[in-house]
Amino acid sequence: MTYKISKTDDDWKKQLTTNQFKICRKKDTERPFTGIYNDCKEKGTYNCLCCDAELFSSDTKFDSGSGWPSFFKSLDNENIEYVKDTSYGMERIEVNCKQCGSHLGHVFDDGPQPTNQRYCINSASLDLKKS
Numbered sequence: 001m002t003y004k005i006s007k008t009d010d011d012w013k014k015q016l017t018t019n020q021f022k023i024c025r026k027k028d029t030e031r032p033f034t035g036i037y038n039d040c041k042e043k044g045t046y047n048c049l050c051c052d053a054e055l056f057s058s059d060t061k062f063d064s065g066s067g068w069p070s071f072f073k074s075l076d077n078e079n080i081e082y083v084k085d086t087s088y089g090m091e092r093i094e095v096n097c098k099q100c101g102s103h104l105g106h107v108f109d110d111g112p113q114p115t116n117q118r119y120c121i122n123s124a125s126l127d128l129k130k131s
């Protein structure tokens with residue numbers, strides 16, 4: 001997979017904090033209940049921290065109790081890439097930014113109506129543009 005926005009690890013390191021780099025570029029997961037957007041109720045659009053692509057609306061954010069920001073739907077703009085992830089002996093769907101390949105989190109099918117989807121996303125991968 002090649003992405004529209006492609007940078008070397010060194011370039012990403014200049015742009016991101018160590019924690020953000022590990023999560024966005026190395027697929028790490030932030031500890032639950034530690035991210036800045038877990039409890040956030042502000043209105044706006046959640047963009048990709050790395051490349052500013054629009055990913056989620058605050059209108060689809062819900063409190064899943066998981067400790068990570070959760071959305072039942074992504075924005076309809078094809079900025080999300082879905083990849084089967086079989087690490088840790090589990091079969092999950094990893095979600096990445098389609099523009100730059102940044103790791104966002106995973107999507108599960110135990111979310112609320114109307115989609116039944118639960119996008120479980122690292123705060124560190126997101127940048128809220130308040131509306």
Ligand SMILES: [Zn+2]
Nearest residue numbers: 048051097100
């Ligand atoms: Zn991106």
